[in-house]
Amino acid sequence: MHAAGLDGIELQAYGHLMDQFWSPLTNTLEEPYGGDLDNRLRFTFEVLRAIRQRVGETFIVGVRYTGDEMLPGGLTSGDGMEISRRLKDSGLVDFLNVVRGHIDTDAGLTDVIPIQGMPSAPHLDFAGEIRREIDFPTFHGAKIQDVATARYAIASGKVDMIGMTRAHMADPHIVRKIIEGREEEIRPCVGANYCLDRIYQGGAAYCIHNAATGRETSMPHTIPKAAQQRRVVIIGAGPAGLEAARVAGERGHSVVVLEAASDAGGQVRLTAQSERRREMLGIIDWRLARCEALGVEIRYNIWAEVEDVLAEQPDVVIVATGGYPMEDQPEVGHDLVVNTWDILSGHVPPGKRVLLFDDAGDHAALQAAEIIAAAGAELEIMTPDRTFSAEIMAMNLVPYMRALQRANVTFTPTYRLKIRTARRWRAARQDHQRLHGSGARTAYRPGSGQLRHHADGRHLFRAQTARQQWRRGELR
Numbered sequence: 275m276h277a278a279g280l281d282g283i284e285l286q287a288y289g290h291l292m293d294q295f296w297s298p299l300t301n302t303l304e305e306p307y308g309g310d311l312d313n314r315l316r317f318t319f320e321v322l323r324a325i326r327q328r329v330g331e332t333f334i335v336g337v338r339y340t341g342d343e344m345l346p347g348g349l350t351s352g353d354g355m356e357i358s359r360r361l362k363d364s365g366l367v368d369f370l371n372v373v374r375g376h377i378d379t380d381a382g383l384t385d386v387i388p389i390q391g392m393p394s395a396p397h398l399d400f401a402g403e404i405r406r407e408i409d410f411p412t413f414h415g416a417k418i419q420d421v422a423t424a425r426y427a428i429a430s431g432k433v434d435m436i437g438m439t440r441a442h443m444a445d446p447h448i449v450r451k452i453i454e455g456r457e458e459e460i461r462p463c464v465g466a467n468y469c470l471d472r473i474y475q476g477g478a479a480y481c482i483h484n485a486a487t488g489r490e491t492s493m494p495h496t497i498p499k500a501a502q503q504r505r506v507v508i509i510g511a512g513p514a515g516l517e518a519a520r521v522a523g524e525r526g527h528s529v530v531v532l533e534a535a536s537d538a539g540g541q542v543r544l545t546a547q548s549e550r551r552r553e554m555l556g557i558i559d560w561r562l563a564r565c566e567a568l569g570v571e572i573r574y575n576i577w578a579e580v581e582d583v584l585a586e587q588p589d590v591v592i593v594a595t596g597g598y599p600m601e602d603q604p605e606v607g608h609d610l611v612v613n614t615w616d617i618l619s620g621h622v623p624p625g626k627r628v629l630l631f632d633d634a635g636d637h638a639a640l641q642a643a644e645i646i647a648a649a650g651a652e653l654e655i656m657t658p659d660r661t662f663s664a665e666i667m668a669m670n671l672v673p674y675m676r677a678l679q680r681a682n683v684t685f686t687p688t689y690r691l692k693i694r695t696a697r698r699w700r701a702a703r704q705d706h707q708r709l710h711g712s713g714a715r716t717a718y719r720p721g722s723g724q725l726r727h728h729a730d731g732r733h734l735f736r737a738q739t740a741r742q743q744w745r746r747g748e749l750r
């Protein structure tokens with residue numbers, strides 16, 4: 275590192291080699307490397323001395339370490355304080371970087387690096403206590419996702435520097451935007467943890483909120499103006515439609531978005547109904563703000579017909595109308611069936627004994643499960659897959675499992691419901707058209723549990739949900 279011209283290094287010691295010597299849970303050695311704290315720190319100081327001998331005094335060397343393993347029999351906060359003191363007194367390091375917890379399990383890792391729905395800056399006060407007691411340059415980073423929290427951490431004197439990893443992945447231009455007084459343009463990290471969860475599956479560290487992150491060689495963060503302005507019509511103001519609108523706006527095009535619902539966000543707005551995923555709204559709010567700043571026009575409550583689109587004289591038309599939940603019907607009991615959107619939107623209250631059949635393995639099922647379990651229902655989650663929630667990666671699964679295990683939910687993998695071939699929604703739509711005339715057009719409104727009835731091509735209103743009619747037997 276020194277020879278490569280870098281200014282310094284930070285050694286990691288929270289679930290890594292050095293702190294395995296520190297922790298009584300992992301160090302079962304005898305002298306000279308096991309036993310009392312002097313012995314358990316021996317390896318660390320040997321390494322630090324060897325580094326100093328090679329790099330000299332001016333190269334910056336620090337240690338990022340756990341100041342409290344928060345495990346029975348592990349390093350305590352008292353041990354952490356003593357280790358901090360000895361690191362300072364050694365004269366071998368220039369700074370401390372304090373974290374708290376352990377990373378040997380998914381749950382432990384998720385507490386060290388909290389995801390969305392978990393508290394912000396949960397270890398800041400702890401790092402601040404070490405800073406106050408030891409009086410030595412101290413860094414900290416763990417879910418300090420916005421500039422306001424970082425500013426508070428520094429201004430209050432809790433620590434000397436804040437690390438923001440995911441915030442910089444969501445917006446690598448944070449610092450430039452602060453310097454240029456453009457803080458309101460910062461794309462906020464929403465804590466979805468797609469980035470970190472992916473790397474534990476051998477994937478690239480992509481960002482759910484910023485498609486350019488990790489793809490910089492093919493997709494720039496800063497979007498250049500187009501040589502020629504075009505008229506762009508986008509159908510749908512969900513996340514994809516809004517992103518298309520934002521990028522087209524950045525390119526300098528004239529953009530109009532036509533949205534059937536009365537607000538933007540589509541399924542992201544629906545997923546953000548759960549407290550656990552509320553931060554996802556940042557994906558929509560940031561894009562709406564950017565679209566407004568870029569002069570993108572968004573028209574709500576409009577069901578885009580061919581003539582509506584053509585009236586805009588578009589050069590480009592982008593269809594981003596999203597999807598629907600799976601509506602396959604079981605052979606028996608179909609009168610009892612609702613879907614995840616019904617539960618997430620609060621449109622249908624959960625029953626008392628619920629079988630949740632999950633053929634997708636994504637967030638919607640576990641979000642619905644949490645709502646159902648919280649309502650006190652007896653819940654069984656069934657999936658035809660070998661494992662449940664296959665699309666939810668490690669750290670994202672942790673908060674769900676904590677909630678669902680507390681509620682005694684049963685998990686049943688490798689079973690499939692016997693499904694009717696016809697999709698209920700399609701059948702319901704046909705019935706709806708039978709009731710309102712063959713020209714009637716319908717759309718399921720995300721989150722409302724309602725079919726929209728579009729009678730004359732101009733007037734849009736909510737029809738009584740075909741699902742409710744189905745349940746009452748009116749549509750059989």
Ligand SMILES: Cc1cc2nc3c(=O)[nH]c(=O)nc-3n(C[C@H](O)[C@H](O)[C@H](O)COP(=O)(O)O)c2cc1C
Nearest residue numbers: 286387415416417418437438439440441469470479
């Ligand atoms: C994609 C990604 C990769 C990471 N890789 C490492 C790593 O190799 N070693 C490490 O100690 N921490 C790693 N981290 C953890 C970060 O250093 C940081 O502790 C964590 O993301 C919490 O800070 P944040 O809330 O600002 O993101 C990684 C984080 C992310 C998002």
Ligand code: SF4
Nearest residue numbers: 463464466467481482
């Ligand atoms: S994937 Fe989520 S947690 Fe990771 S940087 Fe992007 S917004 Fe933040």
